[in-house]
Amino acid sequence: MKRYLLLLVGILPMSQSIATSSSAPEAKPGIETTRFGTFxxxxxxxxxxxQNASGMVVKITNYGGYIVSIMTPDKAGKMEDVVLGMPTFDDYAKGxxxxxxxIGRYGNRIGKAKFTLDGKEYTLAPNNNGNHIHGGPKGFDKQLWNATPVDGNEPAVVLTYLSKDGEEGYPGxxxxxxxxxxxxxxxxRIDYKATTDKPTxxxxxxxxYFNLNGRKADILNEVLTINxxxxxxTDNQQIPTGELKSVAGTPFDFRKPMVIGSRINDTTDTQIKYGKGYDHCWVFTDKSNKLKQAATLYDPTSGRQMDVLTxxxxxxxxxANNLNGKVIGTDGIAYTKRFAVCLETQHFPDSPNKPDFPTTTLRPGDTFKSTTVYKFSVK
Structure with a gap:
């Protein structure tokens, strides 16, 4: 039986508030739809x-496709939110x-907010010191997506959006x-699919932003492994230079489990100085496009572990080097510097300007497909 909860306009206030709970919800798998807010x-x-049968709960909004909340148990079974979210729709709408x-059309940075494709130069919306980042000031995160809920033991929501030719400067x-x-x-699991009517x-x-300790403290004691x-x-504006540097003997070597905070302030490393910590793109040893184990994040206090496959x-x-406590999230928590870690699976930044990088060009007749899984467990 469908479990979609469709609420009529006017029943909820203008902006629904997000609350988190420390008790496990009723473990009945399915999906509910409520009104989050009104433009x-x-x-x-x-x-x-x-919600799945084990009681894990994920909240998604079709405004920007935000992951609003992920409630998952610690080693004692206590349910807590492990991502940084905002209390209300109005907070998301403000930015x-x-x-x-x-994030789209292009995750990460494109240098000087321009690129050339098939001999034609395209100028993008600059929003990062003259560069282009995360699709521009009105990227996918600022759009209201069409949404279709899918009920069942593995509930899902399918979001669709037509990014029109010229949006933020992109063709097609x-x-x-x-x-x-x-x-x-x-x-x-996040599955991406796209087609275009022009080369783009x-x-x-x-x-x-993940915080496996339940947002009680920063993530400097969490343990990260990256394959x-x-x-x-990068240069000092964090645009890739084109060089792929070995991680061996550097603060970027996470091939074995390493506490995030152990080398994050190593200012003798130029790359650490440029990023004000970690804000860099790691290239996987496994170069295949199969779904592979990419990284693992572990919090020794809560026992939570998150495996990243992509x-x-x-x-x-x-x-989260630029968070400063001014953003107040759900449960009144101030999001301070290094309060979370992002693990953004992607192609390389600035690939359109780096012919030696794996291509990010999508052409008519081709279909872009990509999958990433954030899998939670305890140990």
Missing amino acids: PDGREAKLFTL TPSLGPI NLSVEVKYTLQKDNGL VFNPTNHA ADKVLA TEPAVQVYT
Whole structure:
């Protein structure tokens, strides 16, 4: 039986508040749909609550495709939120530091906000010191997506959006589909699909900020493993230089489990200085496009572990170096510096300007497909 909860306009206030709970919800798998908030022009944003049989709960909104909340147990069975989210729809509509949305058309940076494709130069919307980042000031995270809930033991929500030719400077009408699925094994699976009617570039990702200790403290004591032997060197504006540097003997070597905070302040490393910590793209040792184990994040206090599997060739690791406590999230928590870590699976930044990098060009007749899974467990 369908379990979609469709609420009529006016039943909820203008902006529904997000609350978290420390007790495990009733473990009945399925999906519920509620009204999250209303734009001044009358358009409504929905909130989709996905739950599996083990009691894990994920909340997604079709405004920007934000992951609003992930409730998952610690080693004692206590349910806590492990991503940074905002209390209300109005908070998201005002803008956030990319707290969990779909990023596109292009995740990460494109140098000087321009690129050349098939001999034609395209100028993008600059929003990062003259560069272009995360699809521009009105990227996918600022759009209201069409949404279709899918009920069942592995509930899902399918989001679709047509990015029109010229949007933020990109060529081509790009039809995008992103499917979030809460799996039986506590994996949150994200499937991306896209087609275009003109040659364009495309590099989507999700920008969730993870904090496996339940947002009680920063993530400097969490343990990270990355199955990558190279990292992209950048200039002082964090645009890749084109060099793939070996991680061996550097603060970027996470091939074995390493406490995040152990080398994050090594200012003798130029790359650490440029990123003000970690804000770099690691290149996986496994170069295949199969779904592969890419990284693992572990919190020794809570016992929570998150395995990252992806078909992508790289991951941008960002340790929330620019958060400063001014953003107040759910439960009144101030999001301070290094309060979370992003693991953004993707192709390389600035690939359109680096012919030696794996291509991000999408052409008519081709279909872009990519999958990433964030799988939660305890130990």
